[in-house]
Amino acid sequence: MEVNSVEKICKFLISCAFQRCRMLDDFCRLSVYLKPEPPLVRISGMHRTSVLAWMKMFYEIVICSSSTVSDTGIGSTLEEFHELKYQNDPCLASKWDGVLCIATTRISDKEIHHLKIDLKEVFSSRRLVRLPSRTKNGAKFSGTEVSVSMYEEIDGLLTMLSVFVQKMLLLKPPKIAVELSVESAHCVESQSQSIVLQNSCCALPMHSENIDHLKLGFQEYVSKHGNRLVEACHSCFSTGNNLKIGTGIAHSRRNQQSTGQVMEVVIIISEISIPAESSCLRLYGRRTEVLYFRDFFPCSISQSSLDALASIEWKNYGLVLKRIGDQDGVTLLEWENLPPCMHIDIVLHRYHKQYPQVLWRVIYVIFFCVLIVMKLWSLHCRQFGHAHLFLARVCFLTCCRAMMLPCTGNNQIDKSLTRKGVKLALKELKQNNAGVLLSERAVKICSYAPDLAKTLSGLILSSHDKNFQGECFSLLGLQFQENERNIVENCIKDKIISVVARNDRTSWGTRDAPCLFVDDAPQESYGLDEECDGSEEALGYWDV
Structure with missing residues (x-):
């Protein structure tokens, strides 16, 4: 990855720390610490707590400001820093010298390793400098800290990191506590202020699916008007009834091209009246903001x-897409026919189910190495003279096989996963919320429902046959005493609209019509949209 800005290296360090915490699969803490100070060098030791057994240390060389990212994950293997490339840019050179100060240790290590990486160094052998290590004195903990010193205004850096960390917290990591804090430079004594803090406690069970955490986090994001507010807007979201949520999960086939890739989609439709306060106004107006995550990392959406x-047939859901735009790196969908009181928000998250891929490659190689050793031993016992040739051939094939395993899927897989995940979320919205996202044809049919209901209710109430009226009321689920015209008319109208909404699909082929006045009539499941035919061969229907 090419580093061309201070913001990019800070985001990269936070993402790596988050991944190390996920790989540990235990309670972890991720801290981002900003400090504006005059030239200063401070080194302090580590200490641990009894609950999380997490490490916190400071090794800072501060010029104008410093950013320190620490975590209590599995410890760094330094592989994530090998592919970093420092862009030869005068603007970047004036803000950062390309040096990363790293302290890391694994649970099995007896020392804390201190290193310094100079990304400006041309020769790879000179980029990494190992500094004297420190003993752990028998303590058992793991963690990593990376410090960066830069000539950068702390306010701008704080704003950028606050938005970035808050987006990461949409995923609601169940075992990771995340904190962003900044030290004040206006006080005689050092004081730090927490800007963003999330505890590992969560309303969901610890072992809930990722989609459940994403759904909860995105719901909070929308209720805060895109995190513009500290708490949920009570004037717009006093109850959860005006939030309609649909989720979709698309799985790819676990073959050579797509090793267990998953696309999770959450779509929220909020029905809000005209905003009463200026804080309720959306940052992007009535346009839909599309958030995109790749392997638990917020980033720009892919072209695929x-x-x-x-390519989605939005008209099948009663929507007309006007254009897809971009504003300050944010993807926005603009609609032609969206009602004034309705707003749509979308979040996409694609990741590998078998994460991390590197771990599985290592296991794959180790497994084959064991087989090689066993084969060589049997050959040695038979006094076979060409064992070294056999070893070379098998090692070569094993390495080729491991290197052929892809880290990312191709564009067609990404496009198919996105299409299927979005349409599954739209389908759930239609199923759980009658009358929402009706197609143009269904809306036209529903427009005749009031007149039809008025005619039917008039026929029922004008009849002098009490047995006939009783049977009609029974079919409608009403009591005989509830014979007011408005009650009967509204009940029939709701039944008609419910049946139309239940039957609203993209394919209108010949099929049995559902019963109008029986609630427990068998319902057919929604089929795949017709535009999927032939375009999602990389995905199996039963993979969803």
Whole structure:
């Protein structure tokens, strides 16, 4: 990855720390610490707590400001820093010298390893400098800290990191406590203020699916008007009834091209009246903001996912997509016919189910190495003279096989996953909320429902046959005493609209019509949209 800005290296360090915490699969803490100070060098030791057994240390060389990212994950293997490339840019050179100060240790290590990486160094052998290590005195803990010193205004850096960390917290990591804090430079004594803090406690069970955590986090994001507020807007979201949520999970086939890739989609439709306060106004107006995560990392949406959003037949859901735009790196969908009181928000998250891929490659190689040793031993016992040739051939094939395993899927897989995940979320919205996202044809049919209901209710109430009226009331689920015209008319109208909404699909072929006045009539499941035919061969229907 090419580093061309201070913001990019800070985001990269936070993402790596988050991944190390996920790989540990235990309670962890991720801390981002900003400090504006005059030239200063401070080194302090580590200490641990009894609950999380997490490490916190400071090794800072501060010029104008410093950013320190620490975590209590599995410890760094330094592999994530090998592919970093420092862009030869005068603007970047004036803000950062390309030096990373790293302290890391694994649970099995007896020392804390201190290193310094100079990304400006041309020769790879000189980039890494190992500094004197420190003993752990028999303590058992793991963690990593990376410090960066830069000539950068602390306010701008704080704003950028606050938005970035808050987006990461949309995923609601169940075992990771995340904190962003900044030290004040205006006080005689050092004081730090927590800007973003999330405890590992969560309303969901610890072992809930990722989609459940994403759904909860995105719901909070929408209720805060895109994190513009500290708490949920009570004037707009006093109850949860005006939030309609649909989720979709698309799995790829676990073959050579797509090793267990998953696309999770959450779509929220909020029905809000005209905003009463200026804080309730959306940052992007009535346009839909599309958030995108890749392997638990907020980033710009891929072009293949954009193509998938553009290729969806939105008219089948009563929507007309006007254009897909971009503003300050944020993807926005603009609609032609969205009602004034309705707003749509979308979040996409694609990741590998078998994460991390590197771990599985290592296991794959180790497994084959064991087989090689066993084969060599049997050959040695038979006094076979060409064992070294056999070893070379098998090692070569094993390495080739491990290197052939891809880290990412191709664009077609990404497009297919996005299409299927979005349509599954839209389908759930239609199923759980009658009358929402009706197609143009269904809306036209529903427009005749009031007149039809008025005619039917008039026929029922004008009849002098009490037995006939009783049977009609029974079919409608009403008591005989509830014979007011408005009650009967509204009940029939709701039944008609419910049946139309239940039957609203993209394919209108010949099929049995559902019963109008029986609630427990068998319902057919929604089939795949017709635009999927032939375009999602990489995905199996039963993979969803």
